[in-house]
Amino acid sequence: MVNQLGNYSLYIALLISIFIIIKTSLSFRNSYNVLSGNIFSLISVQSLMVIISFLTLIYAFVTSDFSNETVYNNSHTTKPLFYKISGTWGNHEGSLLLWLLVLTIFLFLFTIDSKNLSQRYRTLTLFFQEIIIFGFLLFILFTSNPFANMFPIPTEGTGLNPILQDPALAIHPPILYLGYVGTSIIFSSALGAIISGSINKSWASHIKRWVLISWVFLSIGILLGSIWAYYELGWGGFWFWDPVENVSLMPWLCLTALLHTVFTLEKRGTFQSWAIILSITTFSLSMSGTFLVRSGILNSIHTFANDPSRGVFILCFLFVLIFISIFIYFFYQKTITVGSNKTFLISKETAVLINNLFMMFFLSVVLIGTVYPIFLEVINNEKISIGPPFYHKLIIPFLIPFLFFMAIGPNIKWIKDKMVKINLKDIFIFIISIVISYIFVNKFGVSYLLSLPLFIFSLFLFFVTIRDFFGKNINISQKISHFGFSLLILSILLNGVLAKEHSSNMRVGDEIKFLDKIIQFQNIEVIKKQNYQTLIGKFNIVDKNNSLSLKPEIRIYDQPETITSEADISSTIFTDNFLVFNLIKNDGFYNVRYQIKPFMIWIWISVLLISLGGILSLKKKNV
Amino acid sequence: MSKNIKLISIVLFTLFSFFILLKGLDKSNIYSPEIKENNVNFNFKAKYLFSEEEVFINELLNNEGVSLINIWASWCLPCRDEHAYLLNLKSLNKLSIIGINYKDDEKNAKQFLSELGNPYTNIITDPKGINSIEFGAFGVPETYLIDNKSKLIIQKFIGPLDDKSFAKIINLVQ
Amino acid sequence: MKILFRLLIILLFFQNYSLAETSQEVDKISKNLRCLICQGQSVYDSQSDFALSMKIVIQNKIDEGKNDEQIYEYLKAKYGEWIVYDPEVNKNTILLWVLPLILFVFGGILIIRKVSIK
Numbered sequence: 001m002v003n004q005l006g007n008y009s010l011y012i013a014l015l016i017s018i019f020i021i022i023k024t025s026l027s028f029r030n031s032y033n034v035l036s037g038n039i040f041s042l043i044s045v046q047s048l049m050v051i052i053s054f055l056t057l058i059y060a061f062v063t064s065d066f067s068n069e070t071v072y073n074n075s076h077t078t079k080p081l082f083y084k085i086s087g088t089w090g091n092h093e094g095s096l097l098l099w100l101l102v103l104t105i106f107l108f109l110f111t112i113d114s115k116n117l118s119q120r121y122r123t124l125t126l127f128f129q130e131i132i133i134f135g136f137l138l139f140i141l142f143t144s145n146p147f148a149n150m151f152p153i154p155t156e157g158t159g160l161n162p163i164l165q166d167p168a169l170a171i172h173p174p175i176l177y178l179g180y181v182g183t184s185i186i187f188s189s190a191l192g193a194i195i196s197g198s199i200n201k202s203w204a205s206h207i208k209r210w211v212l213i214s215w216v217f218l219s220i221g222i223l224l225g226s227i228w229a230y231y232e233l234g235w236g237g238f239w240f241w242d243p244v245e246n247v248s249l250m251p252w253l254c255l256t257a258l259l260h261t262v263f264t265l266e267k268r269g270t271f272q273s274w275a276i277i278l279s280i281t282t283f284s285l286s287m288s289g290t291f292l293v294r295s296g297i298l299n300s301i302h303t304f305a306n307d308p309s310r311g312v313f314i315l316c317f318l319f320v321l322i323f324i325s326i327f328i329y330f331f332y333q334k335t336i337t338v339g340s341n342k343t344f345l346i347s348k349e350t351a352v353l354i355n356n357l358f359m360m361f362f363l364s365v366v367l368i369g370t371v372y373p374i375f376l377e378v379i380n381n382e383k384i385s386i387g388p389p390f391y392h393k394l395i396i397p398f399l400i401p402f403l404f405f406m407a408i409g410p411n412i413k414w415i416k417d418k419m420v421k422i423n424l425k426d427i428f429i430f431i432i433s434i435v436i437s438y439i440f441v442n443k444f445g446v447s448y449l450l451s452l453p454l455f456i457f458s459l460f461l462f463f464v465t466i467r468d469f470f471g472k473n474i475n476i477s478q479k480i481s482h483f484g485f486s487l488l489i490l491s492i493l494l495n496g497v498l499a500k501e502h503s504s505n506m507r508v509g510d511e512i513k514f515l516d517k518i519i520q521f522q523n524i525e526v527i528k529k530q531n532y533q534t535l536i537g538k539f540n541i542v543d544k545n546n547s548l549s550l551k552p553e554i555r556i557y558d559q560p561e562t563i564t565s566e567a568d569i570s571s572t573i574f575t576d577n578f579l580v581f582n583l584i585k586n587d588g589f590y591n592v593r594y595q596i597k598p599f600m601i602w603i604w605i606s607v608l609l610i611s612l613g614g615i616l617s618l619k620k621k622n623v
Numbered sequence: 624m625s626k627n628i629k630l631i632s633i634v635l636f637t638l639f640s641f642f643i644l645l646k647g648l649d650k651s652n653i654y655s656p657e658i659k660e661n662n663v664n665f666n667f668k669a670k671y672l673f674s675e676e677e678v679f680i681n682e683l684l685n686n687e688g689v690s691l692i693n694i695w696a697s698w699c700l701p702c703r704d705e706h707a708y709l710l711n712l713k714s715l716n717k718l719s720i721i722g723i724n725y726k727d728d729e730k731n732a733k734q735f736l737s738e739l740g741n742p743y744t745n746i747i748t749d750p751k752g753i754n755s756i757e758f759g760a761f762g763v764p765e766t767y768l769i770d771n772k773s774k775l776i777i778q779k780f781i782g783p784l785d786d787k788s789f790a791k792i793i794n795l796v797q
Numbered sequence: 798m799k800i801l802f803r804l805l806i807i808l809l810f811f812q813n814y815s816l817a818e819t820s821q822e823v824d825k826i827s828k829n830l831r832c833l834i835c836q837g838q839s840v841y842d843s844q845s846d847f848a849l850s851m852k853i854v855i856q857n858k859i860d861e862g863k864n865d866e867q868i869y870e871y872l873k874a875k876y877g878e879w880i881v882y883d884p885e886v887n888k889n890t891i892l893l894w895v896l897p898l899i900l901f902v903f904g905g906i907l908i909i910r911k912v913s914i915k
Contacts, residue, residue, distance in 0.1 A: 350912055387839070390884060
C-alpha cells in the first residue's frame with residue numbers, strides 16, 4: 001500500500017516533467033516568461049514527489065516490507081537498522097532514485113538561487129534540467145522500478161552484500177552523488193547560458209558556487225570510497241585504478257579544470273568557450289560513469305547487478321544528451337562575445353591553461369585506460385587488462401612538471417607579469433628540496449627511476465605552499481587547497497615508498513619475525529553478532545620497545561552467506577599498522593597479512609584540506 | 624568551413640563510440656578463452672591417484688586418435704552433473720579419458736568414483752593445482768580434447784559438459 | 798551456518814600442501830596478474846584456488862631460474878593478454894599508450910596559439 005505511494009509520486013513527477021518541458025519550449029517563441037507563474041510551484045511539487053518516493057523506499061526498507069521486490073532482494077529482517085536505511089541506496093534501483101533526488105533538489109535550489117538572473121537563461125536551464133529528469137524518470141519507471149511488487153509476499157529477504165555493510169560505505173553514495181549528479185545543473189546552466197548569450201563574468205560568479213559545491217562533495221565522496229576500500233577490501237591499498245574508482249575520478253579531474261577556468265572567467269572574462277566545453281564534458285563523464293558501472297560492461301571489483309536493457313537505455317540517453325550539446329555548442333558558438341582581453345605568456349591565465357592541459361591529460365589517461373579494453377574487444381576481439389602499471393607509467397612522468405607549474409602558477413599575477421621574478425627564496429627552497437630528497441632517496445635505497453625528481457618537486461611544492469601562507473595573496477581557500485594537494489602527493493609518495501608488508505600462513509600460537517618485529521598469533525575467539533558470526537584473531541606485534549595488539553576479524557554473514565575479512569588498523573600520525581587474516585583451505589592455518597603503511601592518515605587529512613579550501617571559497621561571495 | 628569539418632568529425636567520432644559501446648554491451652564479461660597457443664608442455668610428472676607411482680603425462684597419450692583430459696574434484700558440485708557425460712563417452716570406447724584430480728582428498732575421490740562410476744582410463748593428481756595451470760585451466764571442472772599425435776588442444780570446455788559440448792566431442796571424435 | 802559447516806569440512810579434511818613462504822618476487826609478479834576467476838582482483842590479493850595455485854606456479858618458475866619477463870610470457874601463452882595488468886606495446890595497444898600523449902601535444906599547441914608573446 002505505502003509502496004504504491006512511492007510509485008504514484010514518481011508518475012506525478014513524470015507528468016510534471018512533461019508539462020514543464022512543453023510549457024517552457026512553448027515560451028521560447030515569446031518572452032520566456034514562464035518562471036514568474038506557477039512553474040516554480042510545479043518544480044517544488046516535483047521535488048516533493050521525488051522526496052516522498054525516496055522516503056517511501058526508505059520506509060519499505062526500515063519496515064522490511066518484502067512485498068517490495070527491491071527490499072526483498074537487498075534486505076533482511078536481522079540487519080541492523082542503520083544498514084536497512086543505507087540499503088536503500090546500496091542497490092541499482094535505489095541508487096537511481098537517489099540520482100533523481102539529487103537532480104530535482106539541485107534544480108529546486110538553482111531556481112531559488114538564480115532569482116536575479118535573466119528569465120531567458122533561467123528558463124533554458126530549467127528546460128535542459130527537466131529533460132535530464134524526464135530521462136531518468138523514464139529509466140527508473142520502465143527499466144528499474146524500485147517499487148515493483150512481489151506476490152506472494154516472501155517472509156524473508158535475501159540480504160545486503162555484507163561487504164557493503166560498513167559505515168563509510170553507507171554514507172559514501174549520498175555524498176558522492178551530490179557531487180557526481182550535482183554536475184547536471186552545471187551542464188544545464190552552460191547550455192542555457194550559451195543559447196541566451198550570457199556567458200560572462202556574472203554567469204561565472206554565479207555558476208562558480210555550483211561548481212564548488214559539486215567539487216567539494218565529489219572530493220569527499222571519493223575520499224570515503226577510498227577509506228572504505230582501504231579497510232574493507234582488506235588489501236591495504238586505497239586506490240586500485242579500478243574502473244569504478246576511475247569513473248568517479250574522471251568528473252573530478254574535469255571539474256577541477258572547470259573550477260580554475262571559471263575563476264579565470266570571473267576575473268578576466270576569457271575562456272568562455274572552454275568553460276562551456278568543460279561544463280558539458282563533466283556531466284557527460286558522470287553519465288558515462290553511470291553507464292559503465294550500471295550496465296555491467298566493465299569487469300570490476302564493484303560490479304553491481306547487471307541488466308543489458310538498462311545499459312542500452314542509459315547509453316542512448318547519454319548520447320542523445322551529448323548530441324544535443326554538440327549541436328547547441330556549434331550553433332550558438334557565435335553568441336559568445338570574445339573579449340578583447342589578450343592572454344599573455346607570463347600571466348595567471350596561462351598558468352590556468354597549463355593546469356587545464358595537465359588535468360585534461362590525466363583525464364585522457366584515465367578515460368582511455370578505462371574504456372580501451374571495451375573498444376579493443378569489440379573491434380578486434382582481443383581482451384586485455386589495464387591496471388595500475390599503465391596509469392603509473394603515463395601519469396608519474398607528467399606529474400613532475402605539473403607539480404612545478406603548480407608551485408609557481410598561483411604566484412603569477414593576472415594579465416601580465418614580469419619574466420624575471422624568480423627570487424632567491426624560490427631557488428633556496430628548491431635547493432633544500434633537492435638536498436632533502438637526495439638524502440632521503442639514498443637512505444632508504446629507493447630504486448625507482450623517477451622517484452628522485454618526483455620527491456624534489458613534491459617537496460618543492462610542499463615548501464612553496466607553506467611559504468605562501470605568509471605571502472601577500474589573500475586567497476586563503478586556494479592556499480589551503482593547494483597545500484592539501486601538495487600534502488596529498490607527498491603522503492602518497494612516502495606511503496608508496498616506505499610501505500612494508502609481510503604475508504604468510506600462520507596457526508594459532510605461531511610467531512613470525514618480520515624486520516625488527518615479531519608477529520604473534522595468540523588466539524581466536526568466536527562471537528555471535530546480530531547477523532553474522534565473527535572469528536576474532538588476537539595478534540601481537542612486538543618490537544624492542546613496545547607491543548601492539550591487533551584484532552582483525554573474519555566475519556561469516558548468514559544472509560546472504562558470505563565471508564568477509566575485517567582488517568584491524570592502528571593509526572598514528574606517522575604510520576598505520578594494518579593486519580588482516582583470511583581463511584585458507586588448510587588445517588588450522590590462516591593467511592595473515594601484516595602491513596606497515598606510513599603517513600596513511602595524512603592522505604585522508606590532505607583530501608579533507610583540499611575540500612576545506614573549496615568550502616571556504618564557497619563562503620565568501622566575491623573573491 | 625573548418626567549423627563544419629570540426630562538427631562533422633566530432634559527430635562521427637561520437638557515433639562511432641556509441642556503436643562500439645552498444646556492441647560492447649552484448650559481450651559477456653565472463654572470460655571465454657580463445658586458445659592462444661594450444662600446445663601444452665605434456666612433459667611433466669604427476670602422481671597417479673590411489674598409488675604412489677609417478678608418470679609423465681606424455682606417456683598417457685597414445686600416438687593416434689584423441690584423448691580427453693578432464694579436471695575434476697569430489698568437492699566440486701558441477702562435476703557431479705557432468706559425470707554422466709563422461710561415463711557415456713567411456714562407453715563409446717573411442718577415446719581414452721584422463722582425469723586430473725584437482726586439490727582433492729584421496730578418500731573423498733575414491734568415494735566419489737565408487738558412488739558415480741569411474742569413466743577414467745587413468746587418473747593423476749594435482750594437489751596444488753599447478754598441473755592444471757599448465758593446461759591453462761581456471762578451476763574445476765574443465766575438459767580438453769587433445770590430438771594425441773600433434774599433442775595440441777583441439778577444444779577446451781570450461782565448466783561442466785552439457786548436451787552441446789557432448790555432441791561436439793562426439794562429432795570431433797568421429 | 799551451512800557455510801560454516803562447509804568450511805569446517807574443508808578445514809578438517811584437507812591435506813596439507815606447500816606452506817612455503819611466498820617470496821617478495823612472487824608478490825611483485827602476482828600484483829601484476831589478474832585473478833581471472835575473481836571480479837577485478839589481482840592474483841596477489843586473491844585467496845581463491847586459482848590464485849593460490851598461480852602463486853605456487855610463479856614460485857616454481859622462479860626456482861627454475863626464469864625471470865619476470867619469461868614468467869609473464871609463459872602465462873600469457875596460457876591465458877592470453879588478459880592476465881597481465883600492464884599491457885605491452887603492440888599493434889593492438891599502441892593507441893592506448895600514444896593517444897594520451899598525442900592529446901597532450903595537441904593541447905599544448907592550442908595553448909601556444911592562444912597565448913600572445915608580446
